[in-house]
Amino acid sequence: MNKNDPSVWAVRRALNMPRGAARSLNEKKTRITRLEALAKSLCALPGSARLDAARAELERLREALVADVLDYGVLIRSVQELIERTLPDPRHRAVMEAHYLGFSTWEAVAEQCSFSVRHVHRLHAQALCLMAAGYGRDAA
Numbered sequence: 001m002n003k004n005d006p007s008v009w010a011v012r013r014a015l016n017m018p019r020g021a022a023r024s025l026n027e028k029k030t031r032i033t034r035l036e037a038l039a040k041s042l043c044a045l046p047g048s049a050r051l052d053a054a055r056a057e058l059e060r061l062r063e064a065l066v067a068d069v070l071d072y073g074v075l076i077r078s079v080q081e082l083i084e085r086t087l088p089d090p091r092h093r094a095v096m097e098a099h100y101l102g103f104s105t106w107e108a109v110a111e112q113c114s115f116s117v118r119h120v121h122r123l124h125a126q127a128l129c130l131m132a133a134g135y136g137r138d139a140a
Contacts, residue, residue: 007132011082014129015100018079021072027099028065032058076101086134092127095120 002008035058042051079101087093090114098109106124110117 001114004127005129005132010127011131014082015096017081018101019074020105021068021075025065025068025072028061028068029072032061033066033097035061082131082134087127089127091115092123092130095123096127097132099124 016108039051039054039058044056047100080097083093083096083100087096094110094113095115097103098104099106104112104119108116109115110120113120
């Protein structure tokens with residue numbers, strides 16, 4: 001199996017899901033902060049309909065954020081389980097967890113694991129192929 005195999009790309013998509021979810025959570029937090037600031041400034045205006053709309057939107061966003069945080073936890077656990085189930089070598093697990101769950105750069109992963117960046121890339125490629133083989137078996 002090589003890095004361009006469709007099952008390897010399926011594993012990559014699964015591994016990158018927490019990064020996208022984290023980005024979405026941060027965007028919602030930023031939007032909530034901005035709406036809170038808007039609501040504070042609107043409080044000074046008497047009988048503002050915009051204040052009620054801002055409060056309603058703020059409440060909706062807070063509820064969505066709570067649901068997204070719960071979903072994020074489930075997503076992180078599923079990626080962690082995939083890594084643990086398909087990678088018996090602790091070096092492979094360490095590289096994949098640091099990058100995909102810790103959101104570390106390859107350089108930071110190399111430093112954390114005391115490997116060269118080149119070796120980290122090699123371990124990553126091996127781990128992707130191992131995971132793709134295990135991922136394919138699990139899907140069948």
